[in-house]
Amino acid sequence: MSLFKPKGVSGMTDMTVGSPYRLLFMFSLPLLIGNVFQQLYNMVDSIVVGQFIGSKALAAVGTGFPVIFMLASLFMGIGMGATIMLSQYYGAKDYEKLQHTVSTIYTAMLIGSVPLTIIGILVLNPLLSVMNVPDDGTLEMTKIYMIIIFIGIIGTIGFNINAGILQGFGDSQTSLLFLLIASIINIILDILFTVVCHFGVAGVAVATVIAQLVSWFFGIYYINKHYDFIHISLIKFQFRKELFMTAIKLGIPSGIQQALFAIGIIVLQSLINSFGSSFMAGFNGANKIDTFAFMPIQSFSAAITTYTGQNVGARDYERVKEGLKAGIVLSISVCLGITIILFPLSSLFMSMFGDDPDMIEAGVAYLHTVLPFYSLLALNFIFNSVMRGSGEMTVPLISTFIALWIGRLPVAHLLANFAGPDYIFYSYGISWALGLMISVPYYKKGKWKEKGIIEPKQ
Numbered sequence: 001m002s003l004f005k006p007k008g009v010s011g012m013t014d015m016t017v018g019s020p021y022r023l024l025f026m027f028s029l030p031l032l033i034g035n036v037f038q039q040l041y042n043m044v045d046s047i048v049v050g051q052f053i054g055s056k057a058l059a060a061v062g063t064g065f066p067v068i069f070m071l072a073s074l075f076m077g078i079g080m081g082a083t084i085m086l087s088q089y090y091g092a093k094d095y096e097k098l099q100h101t102v103s104t105i106y107t108a109m110l111i112g113s114v115p116l117t118i119i120g121i122l123v124l125n126p127l128l129s130v131m132n133v134p135d136d137g138t139l140e141m142t143k144i145y146m147i148i149i150f151i152g153i154i155g156t157i158g159f160n161i162n163a164g165i166l167q168g169f170g171d172s173q174t175s176l177l178f179l180l181i182a183s184i185i186n187i188i189l190d191i192l193f194t195v196v197c198h199f200g201v202a203g204v205a206v207a208t209v210i211a212q213l214v215s216w217f218f219g220i221y222y223i224n225k226h227y228d229f230i231h232i233s234l235i236k237f238q239f240r241k242e243l244f245m246t247a248i249k250l251g252i253p254s255g256i257q258q259a260l261f262a263i264g265i266i267v268l269q270s271l272i273n274s275f276g277s278s279f280m281a282g283f284n285g286a287n288k289i290d291t292f293a294f295m296p297i298q299s300f301s302a303a304i305t306t307y308t309g310q311n312v313g314a315r316d317y318e319r320v321k322e323g324l325k326a327g328i329v330l331s332i333s334v335c336l337g338i339t340i341i342l343f344p345l346s347s348l349f350m351s352m353f354g355d356d357p358d359m360i361e362a363g364v365a366y367l368h369t370v371l372p373f374y375s376l377l378a379l380n381f382i383f384n385s386v387m388r389g390s391g392e393m394t395v396p397l398i399s400t401f402i403a404l405w406i407g408r409l410p411v412a413h414l415l416a417n418f419a420g421p422d423y424i425f426y427s428y429g430i431s432w433a434l435g436l437m438i439s440v441p442y443y444k445k446g447k448w449k450e451k452g453i454i455e456p457k458q
Contacts, residue, residue, distance in 0.1 A: 013170030015307045016091055016314040020326040024303045028330075030172040031299040034179035036292070044187050046288050048194050049204055050353040055281040057201050058353060059273075060133075060141035062284025066269060067127050068149055070262030071120045075109060075157050077255020079164045081247040084391060086168025087306045088452060091313025095229045102165055102230045103238035105247060109161055110234065113154040120150035131266055132273045138280075145201045152209030155216045162219035165230070167306055174226075178219045186211035253393035257400045264404040268412060275362075275421045282362025285353035286346075289363070290370060293342055296334045297378045300327055301385040308389025312452040324386050324443075331378035339371045365422040373429030380432055383439040391451035392442075399438040407431035 015023050050058040082105040089097040124146055133139045149156075159182065163175040186207050193203025220232045272283045304327040311319045342349070350363035380403070384396035408431035415423040442448070 013172075015170055015310040016316060016319070020307070020319065020323040021330070024300060024307060024323065024326050024330060027170065027172050027303040027306065028296070028299040030176040031167075031302055032296055034172075034176040035295040035299055037179050037183035044190050046285060047352050048190050049201065050281070050285065052195055053200055055354055055356050055359055056134075056136065056138045056277050057141050059138050059277050059280040059284060060145055060201055061204060062287065063128075063131065063133055063138070063142050063269060063273070063280070064146040064149065066262045066265035067124070067131075067146060068120070068153070070259050070266065071116060071123075071150075072153060072157060073258035073262055074252075074255040075112060075116065076160065076258055077253070078105065078108065078247050078251035079157075079161050080254040080388065081249070081251025081393075082161070083164040083168045084250050084305070084309050084389060085243070085246060086165060087170075087309025087389065088313035088391070090168060090170065091310035097243070098168075099230050100238070100240050101243050101247070102232065104240045104243045105161060105165075106232055106234075107237045107239045108244060108247075109154075109157055110237070113157055116157075117150050117153055120153065121147055124150075127266070131270045134273065134277055134280075136277065138277055141201045145205045148202060148205035148209060152213060155209060155212035158216035159212045159219065162216065162223065165223070167302060168309070170306060170310065172303070174222065177222070178215045181218055182211045182215035185214055250391060250393055253397040254388065257397040260397075260401055261404060264409055267409055271412060271416055271424065272421075276358075278356055278358035279362045279421060281353065281356065282350070282359040282364075283366060285350055285359065286363035286366035288353075289342070289346075289349050289367060293338050293371075294374070294377070296338070297331050297374075297381055300331050300334075300378075301381040303327075304382060304385045305389040308386050312390045312449075315452070317449050320386065320390070324382065327382040327385070328379065331382055332375050335374040335378050339374055343368065343371050362422070366425050369423075369425035370428045373432060376429060376432035376436060380435045380439060383436070383443055386443065387439070387448050387451075390448040392448040395439065395442045395448075399435045402438055403431040403435035407434040 013023065013027055015027070046058055046061065049061050082101055085101050086098055089095075089101065124143060128139060128142060133142055159178065162178060166172070166174050189207035189210060190204060193199045193207050197203060199206070220234070224231055269283075273280050304323055307323045308320050311317070311323070346364045346367040347360060350360040350367075353359065353363070380399070384399060387393075387395055408427045411427035411430050412424045415426060
């Protein structure tokens, strides 16, 4: 362990001491505010596109997300692995390893983002063909949007890696600052490029790229100025093979999980697309609302990952169990509140995306079907986050694979064929229940305790 210790930084949180309820809530709060702003500018994308360009453009923007997510999933997985490493090194007070891990991950990102952009553009046409995107104007707009996003993908990856770095050692407040900057810039540019300049979906994509790039560069500046125990360089590359391999070991299962999830969403999107542009737009609009509503649970799950990582690094497994209990109580309580509020207002929220009655009807069907099962999804998130924080990445992968590929997708196709498109969304609750059947028994066995990367003290 290095003898070097960092100066105190107000945003950092030592989660190895204190009340789990308070720690999780206070760590989650900036993440929640940040995620709300992140989804806010995603919502603004959709509202501006739906109101000023049309429902086909809304379908195009929504269709692009799972493809982008799938191709970026490997980098996101490695970033998740790095976050877990940083949280465990911070819990063990190994500050030298913190710096080496940051430098290694940044080097990998800068080198790897170029082929990612090239691959994304090359595979775009085949993927959109598989997804059955209607050739009624929607297909061409989807291509334009996605090509621009892929050209600027390094900003998105860098932005998320900065947030992951800070999350690893318990700083969720600074990540909020980065998100606020991106959100404000994106909203202003969205309105400028689409409403004033009439650039269409290209304007929406350019606004997103500029916002992410500016926030990424500001994040580098801020981290280098305020955190004296790490330094990010875009010129001087430092690479530690052993640390990168650890990040790969931890991150590849997460990357595969995210890729499988994205591919599954593409398959589901293909089914959705077969029912026409209005149903597509309704699904994509409701999905925005759904994602927005579930932000508190994602924030709690991010908090429990960091909490678990730090306490596994400190080898305090009893505190991990206490954190799991606190995470479950907080998440279930929030899920019930969200459902009570959002369920009767679904039609009103869907009308934000346009006045197409078929689009609104499809979106309401989605929300009314998934909202009652939110607690099952919350439990999946919390249990899997505990395992990821401990370094156990394979079980969440298996859980997600079975839930999505054995549960949601086959059931969705069966329901579409035998009951109609509005019943597709019951497949969500069924898949979440299947996922819990994998995660909960494994957690109770306790083998996740053996997955930490910190060597026992001699």
